[in-house]
Amino acid sequence: MEPGPPGGPAASAAGLPLSESEQQRYSELFSRCCPPPEAAAGGSSVGELFRASQLPPDTLHQITEVCGAKRVGYFGPAQFYIALKLIAAAQSGFPVRIESIKNELPLPRFVALKNDGDVRYGTPAELHGVKFQVPHATLEKNSYKRTDEGDKQEPKSPPMSPICSPPASPSTYQRIPLTYGYGKSRSGLEQQHGAPYEVRHTTHQQDGSSSGNYGAKPAHACSTLGRSLSVEREQPDSSAHYSDDPWRITEEQRDYYVNQFRSLQPDLNSFISGSVAKNFFTKSKLPIPELSHIWELSDVDCDGALMLPEFCAAFHLVVARKNGYQLPETLPDTLLPDYLQAASLKPLRDCALFDSYSESLPGSQQTRDFSRTETSAEEVPDNSALLQDTKKDDKQALKVSTTVKTIPKDFQHLTVKTAPQEPNALKARPRSRSYSSTSIEDAMKKGEEPPTPPPRPQKSHSRASSLDLNKIFQQNTQAVRSGWLPPPPPALPPRPSVSQTEQVSEVELHPQMNRPPSQAEENSSAKKEVVLVQPPSKPARRKLRTETQGLETPELSPTINVTSSLPAVKPHLPVQKPSSKQKRAIQTAIRKNKEANAVLARLNSELQQQLKEVHKERIALETQLEQLRPVTVL
Amino acid sequence: PRVCAAANYPLYIRSIPTENELKFHYTVHTSLDVVDEKISAMGKALVDQRELYLGLLYPTEDYKVYGYVTNSKVKFVMVVDSSNTALRDNEIRSMFRKLHNSYTDIMCNPFYNPGDRIHSRAFDNMVNSMMMQVC
Numbered sequence: 001m002e003p004g005p006p007g008g009p010a011a012s013a014a015g016l017p018l019s020e021s022e023q024q025r026y027s028e029l030f031s032r033c034c035p036p037p038e039a040a041a042g043g044s045s046v047g048e049l050f051r052a053s054q055l056p057p058d059t060l061h062q063i064t065e066v067c068g069a070k071r072v073g074y075f076g077p078a079q080f081y082i083a084l085k086l087i088a089a090a091q092s093g094f095p096v097r098i099e100s101i102k103n104e105l106p107l108p109r110f111v112a113l114k115n116d117g118d119v120r121y122g123t124p125a126e127l128h129g130v131k132f133q134v135p136h137a138t139l140e141k142n143s144y145k146r147t148d149e150g151d152k153q154e155p156k157s158p159p160m161s162p163i164c165s166p167p168a169s170p171s172t173y174q175r176i177p178l179t180y181g182y183g184k185s186r187s188g189l190e191q192q193h194g195a196p197y198e199v200r201h202t203t204h205q206q207d208g209s210s211s212g213n214y215g216a217k218p219a220h221a222c223s224t225l226g227r228s229l230s231v232e233r234e235q236p237d238s239s240a241h242y243s244d245d246p247w248r249i250t251e252e253q254r255d256y257y258v259n260q261f262r263s264l265q266p267d268l269n270s271f272i273s274g275s276v277a278k279n280f281f282t283k284s285k286l287p288i289p290e291l292s293h294i295w296e297l298s299d300v301d302c303d304g305a306l307m308l309p310e311f312c313a314a315f316h317l318v319v320a321r322k323n324g325y326q327l328p329e330t331l332p333d334t335l336l337p338d339y340l341q342a343a344s345l346k347p348l349r350d351c352a353l354f355d356s357y358s359e360s361l362p363g364s365q366q367t368r369d370f371s372r373t374e375t376s377a378e379e380v381p382d383n384s385a386l387l388q389d390t391k392k393d394d395k396q397a398l399k400v401s402t403t404v405k406t407i408p409k410d411f412q413h414l415t416v417k418t419a420p421q422e423p424n425a426l427k428a429r430p431r432s433r434s435y436s437s438t439s440i441e442d443a444m445k446k447g448e449e450p451p452t453p454p455p456r457p458q459k460s461h462s463r464a465s466s467l468d469l470n471k472i473f474q475q476n477t478q479a480v481r482s483g484w485l486p487p488p489p490p491a492l493p494p495r496p497s498v499s500q501t502e503q504v505s506e507v508e509l510h511p512q513m514n515r516p517p518s519q520a521e522e523n524s525s526a527k528k529e530v531v532l533v534q535p536p537s538k539p540a541r542r543k544l545r546t547e548t549q550g551l552e553t554p555e556l557s558p559t560i561n562v563t564s565s566l567p568a569v570k571p572h573l574p575v576q577k578p579s580s581k582q583k584r585a586i587q588t589a590i591r592k593n594k595e596a597n598a599v600l601a602r603l604n605s606e607l608q609q610q611l612k613e614v615h616k617e618r619i620a621l622e623t624q625l626e627q628l629r630p631v632t633v634l
Numbered sequence: 635p636r637v638c639a640a641a642n643y644p645l646y647i648r649s650i651p652t653e654n655e656l657k658f659h660y661t662v663h664t665s666l667d668v669v670d671e672k673i674s675a676m677g678k679a680l681v682d683q684r685e686l687y688l689g690l691l692y693p694t695e696d697y698k699v700y701g702y703v704t705n706s707k708v709k710f711v712m713v714v715d716s717s718n719t720a721l722r723d724n725e726i727r728s729m730f731r732k733l734h735n736s737y738t739d740i741m742c743n744p745f746y747n748p749g750d751r752i753h754s755r756a757f758d759n760m761v762n763s764m765m766m767q768v769c
Contacts, residue, residue, distance in 0.1 A: 274744030
């Protein structure tokens with residue numbers, strides 16, 4: 001980061017021996033405190049930073065005096081660095097004196113300030129060893145949660161994971177870290193730390209990708225820092241509030257919630273009925289009275305159904321409760337539907353701001369990041385396109401499969417190669433799985449799911465296979481009963497969004513495993529276009545009900561493409577990649593798709609049968625009710 | 635004043651200020667009999683906006699019992715001290731209406747099973763505020 005060099009001279013000018021890590025850290029902190037390139041750090045942000053170090057106020061005063069800020073009246077680079085060093089000294093137990101900072105000291109720790117990760121950061125060794133990483137989302141979640149609680153940092157980390165797991169969007173790590181200063185420390189720095197509890201999240205990708213990413217975008221990070229700061233600060237509350245408020249929904253969380261909403265109800269503008277929501281939240285294994293209270297808080301219009309903002313609020317409350325937060329008596333302002341409605345507009349803007357963060361894109365958080373590094377140029381346009389698509393379209397069948405995780409998965413495969421999140425993000429099933437354990441374990445599991453793509457798909461696969469179609473049917477019928485379905489069949493006509501296609505494909509749980517390989521092939525942007533073309537044909541085939549095929553979009557798309565719109569495909573082929581490679585891929589895809597079709601058709605008929613049975617039962621019950629009604633007098 | 639919402643067994647009981655729970659329970663149960671009588675007598679118009687039951691006066695304590703029944707046979711019983719003479723019929727009606735609205739809000743909650751005790755905090759708050767107004 002740019003401040004580095006200036007920081008160096010300043011530090012050396014001050015006569016302080018600063019190690020390299022310290023220099024970097026301090027320069028980050030300094031630039032954090034004064035985003036616009038000026039010579040002096042703003043007093044308020046500096047004060048905030050100092051307070052975040054959790055030192056007693058009089059110590060901070062001492063430090064300020066000793067470093068000379070009082071003398072010169074502002075925090076120039078030299079003063080700032082001296083102050084940081086003094087803070088480190090104070091935190092290590094040394095007296096606040098110039099002499100004590102002549103030695104090698106650990107980096108100062110700032111808790112409430114996103115900047116620091118807190119304890120984990122304590123020493124340079126720790127810094128190197130800890131894996132903080134890409135799950136910046138997690139980090140920042142952790143950080144802000146931590147800051148709230150103050151002390152509950154360690155214990156909170158595992159619980160944090162659930163929150164982290166959903167989000168982990170690359171944008172988050174960029175944005176939030178920027179906002180919180182995490183990114184600053186990390187970005188552009190070689191040090192990739194992951195908090196220990198984040199190990200889960202750290203995938204192999206992280207280190208490579210994040211460092212690559214970081215290296216690629218230090219300037220980006222720096223430049224976005226100011227922007228992010230301003231963007232984040234837009235909210236009525238101050239930055240401090242932003243980081244400290246456990247009731248504020250971060251972007252990753254929002255994305256996750258939106259994805260979950262989609263899994264229950266494809267139409268983002270419509271609502272989730274009470275019974276569907278009840279089943280969904282019951283999987284969280286929270287006690288019914290608490291769920292009842294959460295519902296009360298979040299369903300502000302008391303209509304027995306949850307709109308998207310209400311759903312996000314409810315979900316957020318569930319997550320908070322699982323992490324140990326007590327439920328409030330009244331809905332916090334940041335969870336009000338109006339607020340959330342307004343906030344939901346932000347991601348789009350942020351996307352634009354942050355270079356197609358596509359954080360709103362389902363599921364791909366870290367991986368997105370990862371993929372971004374890999375296919376940076378292409379990703380961006382795709383992501384943004386997808387983003388809009390996902391936002392808009394989704395009605396279709398996607399949600400037929402509540403259990404579908406594939407959506408995110410497909411999505412990721414197509415665009416980002418991010419495997420992990422999707423399954424986790426979207427599926428009810430994975431959710432239920434994670435929910436089944438106790439809260440911390442749930443959190444862990446959820447945390448795990450996003451980062452590690454391979455396990456998850458298998459999990460889902462196993463689930464799917466163990467569940468067999470029957471369970472899928474049951475779930476489907478349930479979903480059907482809840483009324484969201486007529487769906488898939490109708491028209492999915494323009495499903496330009498890859499996500500949609502993915503969602504459709506999600507239905508399939510099984511093929512997930514197949515997906516990665518096929519998707520790998522298709523990762524090219526060309527595929528995306530192909531996929532885009534496909535959706536129209538795909539939906540007709542797929543219909544959400546069929547959860548069988550995981551083949552998903554990548555495969556389906558190529559096959560459908562081939563079968564239905566050869567001409568369309570052909571232009572793509574030459575454009576995209578060497579056609580021979582694609583043809584091969586398409587052939588295999590065709591085969592797989594045919595199999596998938598067969599299975600889907602079977603599934604379809606079975607589901608229809610079940611539907612009929614259920615209808616009959618319903619009619620029987622209704623007649624019974626009618627018979628009994630006049631008799632009962634309460 | 636006390637409020638009880640019951641479907642032949644109390645779903646919710648709140649009393650202010652004196653906590654004569656036992657007496658209240660007894661009162662409510664006897665009044666329920668009267669309510670049932672009224673309901674069966676009426677036949678069609680099931681929604682009885684109010685029922686003024688002024689007969690239940692004890693030598694030691696005067697109080698009036700008001701009843702209200704919903705379409706789903708959930709009864710709201712309100713017992714007020716006669717010393718609180720400021721309560722007019724309209725006020726009682728509006729109180730019952732508020733109770734009914736809150737009750738329907740509770741019903742909207744999918745986690746609430748009809749017949750369960752009512753633990754809703756919003757409902758509590760509403761009842762408390764109502765009773766504060768009266769006392």
